[in-house]
Amino acid sequence: MLIAVGGIATTVIGQQQRYEHAWQAGQLTLTRIEQLLTSAQRTGIQVAGLVGQPCQRVLPALRNAATQAAFVYTLKLVQQQRVYCSSLRADVNEPIPSAFAHNDTTRSLILQPGNASRPYYPLLSILTATSEGAVISTIDSAHLATLLSLNLPTTLIWLQVGEFWLDSSGQLHDESPPQAQDAQIYHASATYPLGLSLYYTTSFTTWLGWANQWRLTWLLWLAFSLSCAIALWRWLGQTSPLEAALEQGVERKEFIPYVQPVICAHNRQLCGLEVLMRWQRQHVGLVEPMQFIPQAEASGLIVPMTRQMMTQVVAQLAPMASRLPTPFHLAVNISAAHFRSNTLLSDCREFLSYFPSGKVQLTLELTEREWLCNNPQTLTLLHELRSMGIYLALDDFGTGHSSLAYLKQFPVDIIKLDQMFVRKIGVEDVSQHVVNHVIDLGHKLGLDIVAEGVENEFQADYLTRRGVDQLQGYLFGKPQPLQEWLTELWPLVSKHYPWCRPGQGDLATVGGDEQFQPPA
Structure with missing residues (x-):
């Protein structure tokens, strides 16, 4: 009897706990979706003053706003119930969705099956009315699907906007979700006309x-x-197997420097190297960086690994210092773990001491895998590094959530255009717009700009004309061991790279952006 009573009590308590967990998951998801919509609406308010002006005149500002908004897919300007300007397609002339046309409130929200260019990707659009017309801010359903999937394994969450439903896989439905689970909770937003249906399992079996x-x-x-x-x-x-292997690798000095050339854009001559860490693991061979760098940063082992790698750079490069261009740029990746070690300043000072004064321009490239705390200690260290003439660069700029925050908080000297955008130049308009806006931002802030992932001459030519300072990518050389690079490529240090011949295509300006015209 006692066991039965205890079992029943445990079942009831378990059901109550599952209800509370499910309710909290739904409320958290709803809050995140509301924050996303608020951000999109705020962007719409920021560009409201563009409504009524000619599209070609306001298109750069409209695209700039769309690029800087983290979750906005596109911004559209509306007059007389028609969209006349889009951040993606420039001049357009199309009617606004009927749900907006019959709604006279100052804020409307609709979930659409998609558009002509992306028919299988539903869009969530929020309308912000202005005195001259309206702004429609559109959010890709992929962001919403990600939020809907961040819940308990036994919980199903669907988003409802009007007569449509969106599930966690990004699929659109015109009817409510099937009741595959035992219980339902519905969260209605107090801010926007939407709700969440949440289904969860109560069965203790x-x-x-x-x-x-x-x-x-x-x-x-x-x-x-x-x-x-x-x-x-x-x-x-216990130490994880990978961490133990990394510790053993440090003892065996298995972490070696690879380098990739950095080229001055204006004259296509070598001006520096980026030093990249590789793991030459005993009995295994070369290990890809993404297989061990995150664990090395999390454990703090990245600090002795970097020190070991830079010791080899000094041993191989310092004897040739007199033959290096001046200043010779050397870039090294660092993370938050280096700032926590309290040895970063002394390590940099010791590294530079092996080269003649002014010969090497050391740049520390900050990654975003770990958040760098904005505290007095960090700021003091960064200013001390700057006083030594050491530059700070933001690596893979534009791909993470903290790029703009770092730009605002820390004394940054260089931004590096991520290869994800550079490789799409001349291929995809959106990525090309991102490249243009990042370059413009860097120029306005007085920062140097380095472009990664340059693979062909059109990309190099385009970036040079846009005002990028340095180029890096397979066009100029793949990453290879430092010793091998010194042996094979040293005769080219003071010459143009023979495979870098600018002018293989021409750039024409169309609608404020440069487009590729291949040679005849």
């Missing part, structure tokens, strides 16, 4: 088959809890 094993449950729970406690204790007390 999904846990241990309680109904068929009343008498064994307590023993099973006790054994399971004890096993988990022992496993957790062992796990906390």
Whole structure:
């Protein structure tokens, strides 16, 4: 009897806990979606003053606003119930969705099946009315689907806007979700005309088959809890296999420097190198950086690994210092772990001491894999590094969430255009617009700009004309061991690279942006 009563009580408590967890998951998802919409609406308000002006005149500002808004897919300007300007397609002339046309409120929201160019990607559009017309801010359903999928494994969340529903895979439905789970919770937004239907499992049989094993449950729970406690204790007390391998790699000096040339854009001559870490693991061979760098940063081992790599750079490069161009740029990747080690300043000072004064321009490239805290200690260290003539660069600018925050908070000297955008130049309009806006931003802030991932001469020519300072990519050389690079490419240090011949195509200005015209 006591076991049965205890089982019933445990079941009731478990159901209540699952309800609370499901309710909290739904509320958190709703809050995130509301924040996303508020951000999109704020962008619409910022460009409201463009409504009524000719599209070609306001198109650069409209595209700039769309690029800087993290989750906005496109911005559209509306007059007389018609869209006449789009951040993606420039001049257009199309009617606004009927749901907007019959809604006279100052803020409307619709979920659309998609458009002509992306018919299988639903869009969430929010309309902001102005005195001259309106602005429509559109959000890609992929962002919404990501938010809907961040919940408990036994929970199903669908977004409802009007008569349409969006599931966690990004699919649009014209009817409510099937009730595959046991219970439902509905969250209605108090800010926007939308809601979330949340379905979750209450049956306790999904846990241990309680109904068929009343008498064994307590023993099973006790054994399971004890096993988990022992496993957790062992796990906390042990080093992960990868971390142990990294420690062994440091002892064996398996981390070696690879380099990739950096080229001055205006004359196509070598002006520096980016130093890249590689792991030449015993009995395994060369290990890809993404397989070990995140763990190295999380464990702090990246600090001795970087120090070991730079010791090899000094040994191989310092004897040839007199033959290097002046200043010779050397870029090294760092992360938040280096700032926590308290040795970054002394390591940089020691590295520069092996070269004649002014010979090497050391640049520290900050990645975003770990958040760098904006505190007095960090700022003091960055200013001390700058006083030594060391530059700070933001690597892969535009791909992470903290790029603009770092730009505002820290004394940045260089931004590096990510190869994801550079490789799309001349191929995809959106990426080309991003490149243009980042370059314009860098020029306005007085920053140097380095473009990564340059693979063909058109890209190099385009970036040079747009005012990029330095170029880097497979067009000029793939990453290779430093010693190998010194042996094979040293005769080319003071010459043009023979495969870099600008002028293989021409650039024409169309609608304020340069477009590629291939040679005849």
